[in-house]
Amino acid sequence: MTDTTAGAERLRRWRLVLGGGEADGTGWAPTGRDAAMDGALGALYGGAGAGRGDRAERSAGLGGSAPRVARWLGDIRTYFPTTVVQVMQRDAIERLGLSALLLEPEMLEAVEPDVHLVATLLSLNKAMPDTTRETARAVVRTVVERLEERLAERTRAAVTGALDRSARTxxxxxxxxxxxxxxxxxxxxxxxxxxxxxxxxxxxxxxAARSVRKEVVLCVDQSGSMAASVVHASVFGAVLASMRSVATRLVVFDTAVVDLTEQLDDPVDVLFAAQLGGGTDINRALAYCQSRITRPADTVVVLISDLHEGGIRDEMIRRVAAMKAAGVEFVALLALSDEGAPAYDHAHAAALAALGAPAFACTPDLFPEVMAAALEKRPLPIPPPTT
Structure with missing residues (x-):
């Protein structure tokens, strides 16, 4: 690439970043495809004359028109890669208050399915009209199937290998x-x-090893901040439930506790049964899980929560200590997602670590290895903290 060409490309990129107007200083005017890309960016992040570098000063250009938003969703899927489209969709939903428009089937058909979109749809579940529900289920199923394709084989291989190694003599x-x-x-x-x-x-x-199945209890916080974790946990729950060598229970909670084990054959049903949002009572959820444990030494409990306890904090810690003393392998995950650790209660995390149950964020790709280590009762593969 010549210096002249490289310079023109830099001007082009800066112009698309800055958004035009007197502030951009590039003197470059987009045409053709670039003009269409600039229009799609401007509709979300600010029109002409609104610099995109300052999010607080931007003014939205999509309005509340469903046809306009549907066209815009189609445009960004045409001009940008999938990862960028997903970010722009999230920004549009969060910044422009477009959640209500997702209740219209034609809107759902235009979006790029991803975990965050599923979380938004689940939060709107109670308000969703019947005309939208089947389209929403199709969107959710698309995301679930993609996750299963990515994670199921590795999970089964890791868990089967762990059970074989722990049972071998x-x-x-x-x-x-x-x-x-x-x-x-x-x-x-x-x-x-x-x-x-x-x-x-x-x-x-x-x-004994041949006759006794391991038991896995997934105890998942369904408060709003844990939405992506609920999606991934439902997929892993379904995968584990499909294995005869593991008895799997899925429990979700906020201030109430719901056992979704009977629906584990279809993670989409699990997700639509979940109620994202609300408070958090970890102690109550752990009390329910503890009451269902019949063979502590053969049981792994995985608590997925940001640990912001609204229940009885000291009793929660004592309950974890009692389970571990009985032989339960206890795993505490601050999140089960690709986004890293959310804001979490550091005091509760430290208290669990003192009991030998360190709390850490886990990506979906690492989860099979974490489960394998827990089933074998060996040290967990805790990722280094991000800086």
Whole structure:
């Protein structure tokens, strides 16, 4: 690229960033596709003469017209990559108050489905008319299927591997020998003249390990700040519930507690049964989960919450201590999303860490490894804190 071409490209990019008017100083006028892109940006972040660098001074240009917004949604999907489209959609919903327009089917058909859009739709669930509900379910199902495609295979592989490793024993009874693994472990002892393997080390399963399923309890805070975590938890819950080797329970809570285990065969049903928003009573939710635990030593409880407790704080901590003392493997996740840790209660996080249950934010891609470590009762793969 020549210096002249590079200079023109820089001017073009600055002009699109600054938004035109006297303040941009580029002297470059967009045409064709660039003019259309500039119009789409200007409708959200400010019209001509409104610099996009100062969000507080921008004035919206979309208004409250559903047809206009639908056209704009189509335009940004034409001119920008999916990741940028998702950011612009979130900005439009948050800054321009377009949530109500998402209750119209033609609007939903124009949007780019993503986790944040699902969270917005779920928050509007009670106000959603019947004419919109099926379209909304289709949008939610699209996002759920994408997440399952991305995460299901890895989750099943990680959990199955963890269960196999935790159940394996080197001194099995004859009926419990895993002959395939035993042969592979002793191939170096193959005697060609006898056409046999001498098994110096036996690999198998203990009787208890073969007969007892592990239990996983997902206890998910459904307050508004945890919306993306609820979406991901419903997908992971459905994946775990599909595995015969794990008994999975999904509990969501705000100030009330709802057990959604019976709906785990369809995470879309789970999501529409959730009620995002409201207060938080972690202690009550943990009390319910604790009451459903029958084999503590074979149970993993995963609390997904920002730990802003509205219930009885000291009792919540004592309850976690009691579960751990009984043999429950307790995992505390501040979030289950790609956005990192939200604002959270640091005092409660420190109290859990003192009990041996450090609280940390977990991405969906890391969650299978976290579950595998918990099932094997080994140290959790806690990511380093972001700066």
């Amino acid at each position: 080197s001194r099995p009874r004859h009926a419990d020998i895993d002959w395939n693994r035993t042969i592979r472990a002793n191939l170096k002892n193959y005697l060609p003249e006898h056409r046999t393997v001498v098994p110096e080390r036996l690999v198998g399963y203990g009787r």
